[in-house]
Amino acid sequence: MDLTRDANFRIAQGGLQALSVAAVVADDHFKIHLNALVPAAVERLDDGKQPVRDAARQLLITLMEVSSPTIIVERAGSYAWTHKIWRVRDEFVRTVASAVGLFASTEISLQRVLLSPVLQLMNDSNQSVRDAAISCIEEMYKHMGSQSHEELQRHNLPSYMLKEINSRLDKIEPKVRSSDTAMQYKAVESRGNAGM
Template sequence: MCDKDMDAFLPQLSTTDTKQKLVIGNELLAYLQNGSSIECSDIGLVVDSLIPWIHSSNFKVSQMGLDLMTELAVRMGTYFKPYIPTVLPAVVDRLGDSKELVRERCQLLLQALMEHGALTPQQLFERLNPAAFCHKNSNVRDEVLRCLSSTLNQHGAGCVSISKLVPSLIKLLSDPNSLVRDTALSTFLNIYRHVGDRLRNDLIKKHNVPPPK
């Protein structure tokens, strides 16, 4: 394994054998985490080859694909930007996964994209709103709320234009799913901690939310 480079991994990423995927995935993950060179003939092809992994119905393969993509995002930093339109829809889709571990890996990847400069928090939520907030899968709606809260905690209130998200958040207070309703309420409480009465005034004046509510 020590004499491998990124070009040697590339043809192996297209294997359809699940066991092989996990073996290759572990090797590539160790390679990336060791700080080995990520220079290769086509890094975009590496990213594209990992998208089917993320979409895999086998949660271990999906999880591995997300781990590998996170490492690439960390290593590539701002150079990961061109791949956001390809990667983000796959990550949003997996936010709806029934396995909590897969959803956690999605959150880690989203945070890595922001922390390492592939996109700003504002850019992320412009892409997520409104589609992810009204996604048919309740796990996606719940996880995007959690992502907003952790982003505010990590990057501060000024990192995202909250006022643009408020209409989507208000709708989720009446979501059919009780878990989403609870998460929406706790998200509002977290936003209030960050911005104070400005949020309350916004809700009353701009969105006609009754003061008692």
């Protein structure tokens, strides 16, 4: 873990890459270290060197693979969504957009967990963060289809924001049919209601 904090960017990058490999090899045994790894990876999203930021993003994605994308997004999000440094927010939203692309078919609840914080970042003071947020919403739409419009309506967005989002989404062809996403959401909701 100390290697990830090293001032030498090559050492920090190597430490993050080694942790990604270790997470894959150790699988379930690595989960006990999530409370230390997730904040460390989030903090490196602000590094001045892009290779270190890329390695931190890859570590977060790898942790999502060996654990649960929703759990990692929730844990990392507690640090990253409102981080005081804009680059952390920006890189985290980009990481989440990648996660949506990778895990959308297996982790339906992921998109519900992150829609609200992503929408809040559309009002961020930094343009790069706002652009990353809209790109993330576009990625969700690619994988959710028309269901994303229904989710957006639940958030009572200002009309100007909804208009901007819809104009961007109208240019995108979803990868799933509307009937597919409706069936997936009904299955997820029925499982969620069964546990209550």
